Amino acid sequence: MLSYLKDIWHGVTTTAKGMRLTWRHFFTKPTTIQYPDEGEKTYFSPYERGLHEFEPETCIVCDLCAKACPVDCIRIEQDYGARAGKGKVLAVYEIDYSKCLFCELCVDPCPVDCIHMGQQYDLATFQRGEHTKIDFMKGEGLWRTALTSAHPDAGLRAHLKGPQRAEDDA
Amino acid sequence: MQFWLDELRTSVDWIGALPAGFVYTIGIVVVCKIVLVYASLLAGETVWLERRISGRMQARIGPNRVGPQGLLQFLADGVKLLAKEDIIPATADKPIFLAAPIIVFVGAFAAFAVLPFGDGLVAADMNVGLFVILSLTSIEVVGIIMAGWASNSKWAVLGAMREVAQMISYELPLGISALSIVILAGTMNLTDIVHQQEGPIWNWYVFRGPFAFASFFIFFTAALAALKRAPFDLPEAESELVAGFHTEYTGFRFAVFFLAEYAAMILFAILTSVLFLGGWSPGFPVDLSEGLARWAGALILFLKTIFLLGVMIWIRWSLPRFRIDRVMYLCYKVLLPLSVVCAVGIALQVLFAITGLGTDSAFGRWLGGM
Numbered sequence: 001m002l003s004y005l006k007d008i009w010h011g012v013t014t015t016a017k018g019m020r021l022t023w024r025h026f027f028t029k030p031t032t033i034q035y036p037d038e039g040e041k042t043y044f045s046p047y048e049r050g051l052h053e054f055e056p057e058t059c060i061v062c063d064l065c066a067k068a069c070p071v072d073c074i075r076i077e078q079d080y081g082a083r084a085g086k087g088k089v090l091a092v093y094e095i096d097y098s099k100c101l102f103c104e105l106c107v108d109p110c111p112v113d114c115i116h117m118g119q120q121y122d123l124a125t126f127q128r129g130e131h132t133k134i135d136f137m138k139g140e141g142l143w144r145t146a147l148t149s150a151h152p153d154a155g156l157r158a159h160l161k162g163p164q165r166a167e168d169d170a
Numbered sequence: 171m172q173f174w175l176d177e178l179r180t181s182v183d184w185i186g187a188l189p190a191g192f193v194y195t196i197g198i199v200v201v202c203k204i205v206l207v208y209a210s211l212l213a214g215e216t217v218w219l220e221r222r223i224s225g226r227m228q229a230r231i232g233p234n235r236v237g238p239q240g241l242l243q244f245l246a247d248g249v250k251l252l253a254k255e256d257i258i259p260a261t262a263d264k265p266i267f268l269a270a271p272i273i274v275f276v277g278a279f280a281a282f283a284v285l286p287f288g289d290g291l292v293a294a295d296m297n298v299g300l301f302v303i304l305s306l307t308s309i310e311v312v313g314i315i316m317a318g319w320a321s322n323s324k325w326a327v328l329g330a331m332r333e334v335a336q337m338i339s340y341e342l343p344l345g346i347s348a349l350s351i352v353i354l355a356g357t358m359n360l361t362d363i364v365h366q367q368e369g370p371i372w373n374w375y376v377f378r379g380p381f382a383f384a385s386f387f388i389f390f391t392a393a394l395a396a397l398k399r400a401p402f403d404l405p406e407a408e409s410e411l412v413a414g415f416h417t418e419y420t421g422f423r424f425a426v427f428f429l430a431e432y433a434a435m436i437l438f439a440i441l442t443s444v445l446f447l448g449g450w451s452p453g454f455p456v457d458l459s460e461g462l463a464r465w466a467g468a469l470i471l472f473l474k475t476i477f478l479l480g481v482m483i484w485i486r487w488s489l490p491r492f493r494i495d496r497v498m499y500l501c502y503k504v505l506l507p508l509s510v511v512c513a514v515g516i517a518l519q520v521l522f523a524i525t526g527l528g529t530d531s532a533f534g535r536w537l538g539g540m
Binding site: 004008011015018019021022023025026027028029030031032034 | 223225226227228229230231484485487488489503504
């Protein structure tokens with residue numbers, strides 16, 4: 001009989017204990033970083049891998065990025081054009097984003113560092129065919145910014161204060 | 171409701187000229203519609219409340235995109251569910267499968283007819299109101315076992331069996347702890363029960379002695395189990411039974427189950443505040459005109475309902491799920507004996523108070539004075 005009552009008391013006290021814990025947690029600040037509304041910036045890691053940023057002026061058309069790509073999503077076409085005999089000219093630099101893994105393997109082999117991973121994260125479209133293939137030579141990479149992911153002012157990082165930023169900047 | 175309709179017939183000429191039966195019929199339809207819409211909207215917002223509270227408890231934010239602070243999230247969810255395919259499993263027992271959500275819905279919503287939302291704001295002011303509510307909520311069991319059996323799925327059958335075992339068991343402590351309030355009040359009319367609790371806060375039945383206080387907690391726990399809310403949510407245990415009795419339901423039929431569950435939550439929250447927490451009485455004497463007092467009282471009852479819903483949600487996100495044998499242990503070996511003790515205690519309390527028996531002992535005087 002005594003153990004029965006003890007059990008009931010134990011049940012009541014442990015319930016109260018558990019509920020006190022959730023009560024305390026109710027008043028903690030959410031850690032969620034919200035998806036940015038239009039015009040807002042969001043936080044990026046220095047290693048963010050969004051859509052590529054590509055510098056056609058620097059590219060030497062060596063095709064190493066296309067060879068490194070594990071899914072063959074980079075298509076490069078070269079042209080000798082008016083400068084025949086004086087080296088290659090880039091005609092088409094197209095990335096098929098329906099295949100791309102955002103693995104960053106195209107970035108490392110580039111001898112002139114003309115391709116980086118950018119910060120364009122908003123990849124949703126209303127039509128299935130939109131934005132799947134992007135030809136950087138047709139001026140389609142309109143989101144190209146001066147800020148690469150490694151830049152200290154990239155994204156919201158400049159606006160975030162506190163340990164998160166210090167840790168990343170270190 | 172008849173009071174309102176009679177007032178309408180005497181005050182507005184052209185309504186008074188209509189035949190009485192016609193006015194009452196239209197009145198019943200309109201009032202039913204109002205109660206149904208009110209309960210459905212409140213159920214939808216309860217889903218939102220639950221998601222926001224659980225979000226904050228887990229250091230998240232919760233839905234805040236649709237409408238101000240995400241208040242219209244339930245509409246977006248409802249539209250999504252309406253647009254989904256209505257699948258009926260090939261091996262299901264079709265007519266029973268289709269009828270089950272309707273019966274569950276009726277079981278949850280019919281009881282709102284006798285539930286007071288404020289002083290006089292009740293569709294049917296019955297003398298057996300409490301009895302009708304407890305009976306109508308039992309109909310839900312039939313719908314759920316129909317859903318589980320007709321789905322022809324092992325998860326659904328297991329969920330429905332647990333549900334029936336649990337609900338039928340927990341109706342005993344639920345009914346007996348409600349009975350102790352009936353003994354104290356001497357009536358089953360919910361409006362009268364609230365009228366007896368008006369005045370200072372210690373007039374609320376929850377504060378009428380230790381037995382009534384314990385009855386409140388027994389009633390609330392048994393109500394949680396009858397509502398299959400966590401920690402008693404074995405019938406729809408997501409981790410073990412996929413979703414229990416509504417595993418095979420999709421689209422709007424699933425939404426109906428969901429809505430009925432939250433409507434039953436609101437039902438029991440209002441019923442608990444009416445029985446134990448003074449209903450629409452604010453806990454101190456107020457001096458307002460009759461019309462103003464009625465609507466202020468409705469607001470107070472609404473706030474008490476929201477508070478109790480909050481507590482239910484808080485419990486759900488704090489406690490882990492029981493094992494089925496512990497659920498039955500808690501019902502038959504803990505809550506049922508305790509509720510019987512409470513009912514007997516309250517019966518003694520009323521007996522001492524009415525007859526003056528027991529005034530020769532200190533215990534009797536203390537109990538009779540409660």
